[in-house]
Amino acid sequence: MRTLRPDPAISKRMAGIKQKGTAIETAVATVLRELHLHYRKNVKGLPGSPDFANRSTRWAVFVNGCFWHHHTGCAKASIPKSNAEFWVAKFQDNRRRDANAIRRLRRRGYCVVVVWECHENRIHAKLSKILKRSSVNR
Numbered sequence: 001m002r003t004l005r006p007d008p009a010i011s012k013r014m015a016g017i018k019q020k021g022t023a024i025e026t027a028v029a030t031v032l033r034e035l036h037l038h039y040r041k042n043v044k045g046l047p048g049s050p051d052f053a054n055r056s057t058r059w060a061v062f063v064n065g066c067f068w069h070h071h072t073g074c075a076k077a078s079i080p081k082s083n084a085e086f087w088v089a090k091f092q093d094n095r096r097r098d099a100n101a102i103r104r105l106r107r108r109g110y111c112v113v114v115v116w117e118c119h120e121n122r123i124h125a126k127l128s129k130i131l132k133r134s135s136v137n138r
């Protein structure tokens with residue numbers, strides 16, 4: 001099953017979808033700055049390499065593309081008809097990796113927030129959770 005590969009046309013289309021993720025990342029960065037939450041981007045030293053994180057105040061944000069991370073119940077989380085088997089396995093891997101990273105971060109006392117690509121209008125509410133959490137610890 002692991003040897004299956006998507007055909008080049010689909011890969012190209014998917015690469016296009018992945019690019020869109022950057023718009024939501026920019027929006028998240030803007031809101032973090034508005035909330036005066038200092039962050040580092042793509043923190044490789046933490047489980048799952050969070051898109052945004054702060055080690056000293058222990059929070060991490062993952063910005064998930066709905067397609068790649070297979071957002072449950074989301075219209076953008078479709079399974080391509082061609083090579084469906086490959087994609088199902090790939091999405092399962094991605095989701096398992098995501099869940100594992102979140103679990104490991106929470107075990108270390110991190111406040112973990114996942115922002116889905118389709119939740120553009122909920123970014124502020126989602127990130128405000130970090131402020132509530134850190135005010136408790138202060």
Ligand SMILES: [Zn+2]
Pocket residue numbers: 066071074075076077116117118119
């Ligand atoms: Zn979604």
